Amino acid sequence: MKKEEASPALPVGKIHLVRERRVTASVNEVTEYFVDAEDYKNVMIDEGTLEDALQELLNNDNADRISYDANISDIHDEHDCKVTQE
Secondary structure: OOOOOOOOOOOOOOOOEEEEEEEEEEEEEEEEEEEEEHHHHHHHHHOOHHHHHHHHHHHHHEEEEEEEEEEEEEEEEEEEEEEEEE
């Protein structure tokens, strides 16, 4: 649970447990950006590929992230695990 999120209302007769862990995992990630057309044009001339161009735009802080989604497909290893009662 992210710290900025509010805890859910606790139903009567229930205990709220939270598991935090650090894992090595395979993650499928999708990120969408808006970039200025002129910045894009200039970086494409220098970089050549979309991957390199996007990285250059990100390095120069010229890309605005508009959405992000990540899904864990496999957890390979658990390094640290802490369970707390809230």
